[in-house]
Structures are given as C-alpha cells and as structure tokens.
Amino acid sequence: MPLLIDRQISLGKEDFRFIPFGEYLELGEDDQVKVNAVQVSGDDPLEQLLPLAEQFAAIAVEFPVLRDGRGFSIARELRIAGFTGQIRAVGETSRDKLALLERCGFNAVYLKDESFKPEHLNAYTEMSVRYQGAVDDPRPIYRQRMLS
Amino acid sequence: MYIYNDIDQRLVDERVEQYRDQTRRFLAGEISEDEFLALRLMNGLYVQRQAPMLRVAIPYGLMSAEQLRVLAEVSRDYDKGYGHFTTRTNIQFNWPKLEEVPDILARLAQVQLHAIQTSGNCIRNTTTDHFAGIHPSETEDPRPWCELIRQWSTLHPEFAYLPRKFKIAVTGSKEDRAASQVHDVGLHLVRNAEGELGFEVLVGGGLGRTPIIGKKIRDFLPAQELISYLEAILRIYNLKGRRDNKYKARIKILVEAMGIEAFTELVEAHWETLKGGELRIPQEEIDRVSAFFADHPYRDDAAADLSLDEKLDSDEEFRTWYARNTHPHKKPGYRAVTVSLKPHLGAPGDITALQMEVVAELAERFSFAQIRSTHEQNLVLADVAQADLFAVWQVLAEHNLARPNIGLLTDMIVCPGFDFCSLANAHTLNIADQINQTFEDLDYLHDLGEIRLNMSGCINACGHHHVGHIGILGVDKKGEDWYQITLGGSSREDASLGKVLGRAVAADDVAQTLKQILETYVEIRLPGERFIDTVRRVGVAPFKEAVYAVAD
Numbered sequence: 192m193p194l195l196i197d198r199q200i201s202l203g204k205e206d207f208r209f210i211p212f213g214e215y216l217e218l219g220e221d222d223q224v225k226v227n228a229v230q231v232s233g234d235d236p237l238e239q240l241l242p243l244a245e246q247f248a249a250i251a252v253e254f255p256v257l258r259d260g261r262g263f264s265i266a267r268e269l270r271i272a273g274f275t276g277q278i279r280a281v282g283e284t285s286r287d288k289l290a291l292l293e294r295c296g297f298n299a300v301y302l303k304d305e306s307f308k309p310e311h312l313n314a315y316t317e318m319s320v321r322y323q324g325a326v327d328d329p330r331p332i333y334r335q336r337m338l339s
Numbered sequence: 340m341y342i343y344n345d346i347d348q349r350l351v352d353e354r355v356e357q358y359r360d361q362t363r364r365f366l367a368g369e370i371s372e373d374e375f376l377a378l379r380l381m382n383g384l385y386v387q388r389q390a391p392m393l394r395v396a397i398p399y400g401l402m403s404a405e406q407l408r409v410l411a412e413v414s415r416d417y418d419k420g421y422g423h424f425t426t427r428t429n430i431q432f433n434w435p436k437l438e439e440v441p442d443i444l445a446r447l448a449q450v451q452l453h454a455i456q457t458s459g460n461c462i463r464n465t466t467t468d469h470f471a472g473i474h475p476s477e478t479e480d481p482r483p484w485c486e487l488i489r490q491w492s493t494l495h496p497e498f499a500y501l502p503r504k505f506k507i508a509v510t511g512s513k514e515d516r517a518a519s520q521v522h523d524v525g526l527h528l529v530r531n532a533e534g535e536l537g538f539e540v541l542v543g544g545g546l547g548r549t550p551i552i553g554k555k556i557r558d559f560l561p562a563q564e565l566i567s568y569l570e571a572i573l574r575i576y577n578l579k580g581r582r583d584n585k586y587k588a589r590i591k592i593l594v595e596a597m598g599i600e601a602f603t604e605l606v607e608a609h610w611e612t613l614k615g616g617e618l619r620i621p622q623e624e625i626d627r628v629s630a631f632f633a634d635h636p637y638r639d640d641a642a643a644d645l646s647l648d649e650k651l652d653s654d655e656e657f658r659t660w661y662a663r664n665t666h667p668h669k670k671p672g673y674r675a676v677t678v679s680l681k682p683h684l685g686a687p688g689d690i691t692a693l694q695m696e697v698v699a700e701l702a703e704r705f706s707f708a709q710i711r712s713t714h715e716q717n718l719v720l721a722d723v724a725q726a727d728l729f730a731v732w733q734v735l736a737e738h739n740l741a742r743p744n745i746g747l748l749t750d751m752i753v754c755p756g757f758d759f760c761s762l763a764n765a766h767t768l769n770i771a772d773q774i775n776q777t778f779e780d781l782d783y784l785h786d787l788g789e790i791r792l793n794m795s796g797c798i799n800a801c802g803h804h805h806v807g808h809i810g811i812l813g814v815d816k817k818g819e820d821w822y823q824i825t826l827g828g829s830s831r832e833d834a835s836l837g838k839v840l841g842r843a844v845a846a847d848d849v850a851q852t853l854k855q856i857l858e859t860y861v862e863i864r865l866p867g868e869r870f871i872d873t874v875r876r877v878g879v880a881p882f883k884e885a886v887y888a889v890a891d
C-alpha cells in the first residue's frame with residue numbers, strides 16, 4: 192500500500208501517528224499537546240477542527256466509501272482556513288481521484304490499491320485545463336487567461 | 340452561441356483520452372465494476388435494460404446545425420439511427436457499444452460536444468428558457484451566465500462525488516420556461532432598485548420521491564458573485580448532505596431538515612469568506628462571454644413582408660400550425676418555431692437521423708444555423724423571418740415534425756420508461772400511444788386548450804409528472820403496470836405540485852380516465868378558463884367523482 196507525498200512514492204520513512212479527531216477531543220490538555228497528527232472524517236465536527244488545525248503537522252482525511260466525497264471539501268476548508276501542513280487522503284482513494292485530491296489541497300495520499308503502478312501517476316497530468324480556481328491554482332479560468 | 344477557444348477544446352480532447360484510458364483499464368480488469376460505474380456515469384454512460392445508453396450534453400439546450408448533423412451521424416454510425424431528447428435538454432443514444440464510446444466522444448469533440456457530467460452525482464447540464472435572448476418580455480439573456488456556470492461546473496475537482504446529482508436552471512424573464520422552482524438551484528436574473536444586474540436565488544427544489552418547490556435563499560445576489568455563491572452552496576451541501584440513503588441525499592432534503600433559515604445562515608457565513616475574491620467574475624469576462632450571444636443580424640424590413648398573411652388566409656393547415664407552433668419574437672417580422680417531436684404514435688422526444696439533418700438544414704437556411712432543445716422535449720428554430728415560415732412549415736410537415744400540438748394534451752413530456760430504462764417500474768410509451776389514439780381529433784384537442792401532460796415510468800420523476808397539469812406516474816403492482824394520476828401541477832412561475840386524484844388505474848384505462856377528467860373540465864370550465872385554472876378553482880374533487888363514482 193504505497194504512500195504518495197507530493198506525487199512521489201514515499202517508502203519506509205518515519206511517519207505520523209494519526210489520532211482520530213474524536214479521541215483527540217477527549218484527551219486532557221497535557222496529552223493534547225503531544226499530538227501532532229489527527230485523522231478526521233465527514234462525521235467529525237469540522238467547525239471544531241478548523242481553529243485547531245494550525246497546531247498539527249498533518250491531518251488525515253478519511254474517505255470511508257468510494258462515493259463519499261466530503262473529504263474533498265474538508266481539505267478545501269482546511270486550506271481556506273490557512274492550514275499549511277500535510278493533508279493526507281486515506282480510505283477509499285484511487286488512481287482516478289489523484290488529480291482531484293491534489294487540486295482540493297491534498298499533498299499526500301495513502302493508496303489502498305495493492306496493484307499500484309508508476310504509470311498511475313499519469314493521473315496528475317492527463318487533464319491540463321482547470322476551469323475552476325482551486326488549491327493548486329486559486330484563479331478560475333477567466334483570471335488565468337487575463338494574466339497569461 | 341459560445342464557440343470554444345483553444346483551452347475549451349483542449350479540455351474536451353483531454354477528457355476523451357482520459358475516458359478512453361479509463362475504458363481500456365476497465366476492459367483489462369484493472370478497474371473494478373463499481374469504480375468504473377462512477378467513472379462512466381460522470382461521462383454519461385449508463386448500462387440499461389437493452390444496451391448501454393450514452394447521454395450527450397447540449398449545454399443550456401443550444402446547438403449549432405453542424406453539431407446536430409454530427410449527432411445524426413453518430414446515431415447512424417454507432418446506434419440505430421435515432422436519438423432521444425430529454426428534459427435536461429440533452430440527447431441520448433440507446434444502443435451504443437461500451438467499447439465504442441471513446442470513439443463516439445472523439446467524434447463529438449470535433450464539434451465541441453461532450454458527455455461530461457450528464458449523469459452521476461455531480462453538477463449536471465444547466466438548463467434555461469428555450470426562448471432565451473429572443474422573447475419580447477425578457478429582462479436579460481440568461482445564456483452567458485449558463486456558459487459561465489458550465490465552465491465552472493465542468494470537472495470541478497471538489498464536486499465530483501456529491502451526495503447526489505445537482506441541477507441548476509437559469510431564467511431571465513418573469514415567465515419561467517425552465518422549471519426553475521423544481522431545481523436544486525434556481526437562478527432568476529433581476530435588476531435591483533439601482534438598476535444593477537443580479538440573481539434571485541432559490542435552493543432545494545426538486546421532483547423525484549419527495550417533490551418540493553425551491554425556497555428563496557437570497558433576494559439579490561450581485562451577478563459578478565454568481566460563482567462564489569454557487570461554490571458556497573455546493574460546499575455546504577457536499578459536507579452536510581445525507582449520504583446514508585440515496586433517496587434522501589438531494590439538497591432539498593438537507594434544506595427541509597435544517598430549515599431554510601439555518602441553511603441560509605450557513606451558506607451566507609461561508610460566502611462571506613469567498614465573496615470579493617478570486618471567484619468574482621471580472622466585467623471583462625462577462626463582456627467576453629456575452630458577446631457570443633449578441634443578436635443575430637436580423638433584417639430590419641422583415642415585418643414588411645406581406646406573403647405570410649396571404650398564406651395564413653389561404654392555407655388552413657398552415658394557419659393552425661402557425662397559431663400553435665410559432666411564438667413571438669422580440670424582433671418585428673420574426674417568429675420562433677417549435678419543431679414538434681410529439682408525432683402521432685411516436686415516442687415523445689425521439690428524432691431520427693434524417694430528421695436531425697432536416698432540422699439542421701432548415702436552421703442553416705432560415706434560422707442562423709442554430710437549434711435549441713427544450714425541456715419539454717421539442718426543438719426550436721428561434722429566429723425565423725415571417726416570410727420564411729411557410730417554407731419551413733412545408734419541410735417540417737413533410738418530415739412529420741409539424742404536428743400542431745405544442746402546449747396541447749399530446750405535447751407530452753414522457754420518459755422512456757420500462758422499454759429502455761432499468762430504473763423504470765412501468766411502461767410509458769404504450770400509454771403515450773394510447774393517449775394519442777384516444778385524443779386524435781385535432782379540433783377537440785384545440786378546444787381543450789393548453790394542457791401540460793407529464794408522465795414518468797417511476798418515482799424518480801424524469802418525466803416531471805408532479806408538475807404536469809395532468810401527471811401520470813407508472814407504478815408496479817405485483818408485476819402489473821398501474822398508473823397514478825395527479826392534477827394541478829405546474830413548473831411555471833406559478834409552480835405547484837399536482838394532487839393525487841385517487842387510486843391508480845390499470846394500463847388499459849389510462850386514456851379513458853383522462854377522457855372522463857377532460858369531459859368534466861369541459862362541463863365546468865368558465866369561458867376561456869384553462870384546464871389548470873379550473874383545477875385550481877374547484878380542486879380535484881369533481882374530477883375524482885367523475886372518475887371513480889361509477890366504479891364505486
């Protein structure tokens with residue numbers, strides 16, 4: 192199960208220990224300060240996470256099933272709120288979601304797919320046109336064009 | 340109409356290759372059935388009862404003659420020589436081969452057509468008034484805004500896996516010909532007291548299992564903030580919409596559950612963080628897109644023509660067609676022509692390859708080479724000079740496209756039903772035939788006047804039955820088709836949901852039941868009163884009595 196960070200396969204490096212955000216909220220203050228990475232899902236209270244996000248080095252966002260797209264908006268909201276650490280997609284990720292994830296602010300993806308091949312990284316380059324402003328480039332097409 | 344630049348073209352070309360690769364990987368077993376399902380749906384490909392079905396987008400219902408010719412070609416080369424126009428103003432082909440779809444898409448891309456987001460849980464084709472830009476009473480042309488929405492919504496990375504599908508309609512007139520109040524978002528172009536352009540915004544309308552009229556979320560949204568506001572609505576919906584039950588996943592359920600006030604508060608609070616930012620549409624861009632929808636070079640002397648009156652005097656059939664199937668135009672001497680796709684005993688909305696080519700040629704000769712598709716499943720030639728109407732009518736009549744029934748009982752909106760759709764519970768096309776056979780008499784139809792009859796083959800309501808003056812819903816009872824009838828619905832500016840008449844009727848009795856309903860109407864109507872107005876005045880009770888009294 193490969194971990195992609197900034198489009199690169201990351202092997203065997205020291206990794207974060209993600210604490211479920213619900214558990215984190217239950218911890219005492221002394222224990223809370225030791226946590227540098229949390230995992231959230233669409234069921235967690237996003238409005239509580241956003242003001243705390245800054246103190247984490249990494250936030251994992253869970254995609255519980257294939258069709259659950261809440262994670263895309265969670266990442267967008269984190270970036271809009273100014274979070275600059277790692278946002279990692281976990282759960283039901285896939286090759287065909289890689290580009291969407293990146294555009295929404297994910298810079299790391301834990302791929303569940305065992306059959307990962309390096310050519311899956313083509314996912315990042317197969318669409319070069321971006322009509323919308325997003326995290327990768329906040330300018331919608333009309334502002335991209337004006338400056339080009 | 341909007342013409343692609345290099346960037347727009349590159350997007351559809353790249354999308355074709357992306358989809359070709361997805362298809363290849365699926366056929367090679369590298370993508371699971373379930374995962375490919377989501378991918379192909381986002382590109383308009385269903386697997387239906389008979390074969391795959393490919394739905395091609397007609398953005399806000401506007402297409403060029405060249406595009407219609409290519410649609411004809413595709414239907415001939417890859418299908419059985421016909422297509423079907425839908426209530427989202429798209430066209431669908433019922434018999435393509437899954438492995439040939441990438442080639443079809445490549446052919447379509449050559450004329451700036453695609454199938455992006457014509458199904459799946461994403462933002463669907465935006466629809467609008469089929470008389471946009473030409474209607475005499477229009478406030479503002481909605482099409483530039485539809486195009487801006489098209490671009491923003493196309494392959495939006497955040498909104499590809501929404502809880503459920505999402506449909507937007509835009510109007511630019513006080514009259515609502517786009518069913519905007521039964522859309523996830525309805526946008527009405529308006530001017531405020533200062534004369535500035537903006538939108539009245541509705542949210543949470545929809546049909547399906549739980550029909551709801553949209554609620555107003557904002558009286559006036561400055562037009563330049565359209566995209567930022569839509570993004571705020573979609574983000575809240577994506578985060579909060581239900582995902583545990585697909586029948587409760589549309590935004591209307593979220594709005595109902597939270598209450599419009601609470602939902603509005605959330606959206607407005609989020610919008611505060613977005614407005615005035617990058618998403619604000621610069622005036623240059625509005626001007627650039629609007630220029631594509633500038634008036635055609637109309638002839639100033641078109642109204643001086645005398646031949647129309649002569650033809651109207653001398654030819655009764657032409658006169659009937661003119662009265663029923665042509666419509667006012669803002670430019671004196673011009674009319675909009677509805678091409679009826681509701682022939683006697685034909686599937687409503689269906690069109691053959693030859694008919695597509697005939698309409699394309701008429702558009703080239705007489706209507707600035709453009710055609711519109713309507714959510715009522717007809718086509719429109721929007722800009723025909725009055726001197727040309729007779730010639731247009733003759734060609735249409737020759738090809739069974741001039742049935743003078745627009746707005747009448749037989750101008751039915753009908754989904755394809757059980758014959759094609761794997762979701763359907765009941766057949767619809769046989770019932771449409773039955774209604775056509777029973778109400779063949781043109782004089783009687785004209786006497787009944789304006790009646791919107793909408794029929795769906797299942798609760799998903801693709802045929803918009805809730806908002807038909809008469810709605811027919813096919814249901815399955817122990818393996819038999821039965822039909823539930825509703826009265827009093829409307830998708831217009833006075834939108835309302837139909838009320839159930841009573842217990843469902845058997846398939847063989849549908850037309851007979853309609854007959855009883857309409858005979859009752861003829862009996863009790865006031866002079867000049869339309870069917871819908873009679874129903875609104877007296878309620879369903881007198882109709883119910885007429886239909887069920889004998890049997891009880």
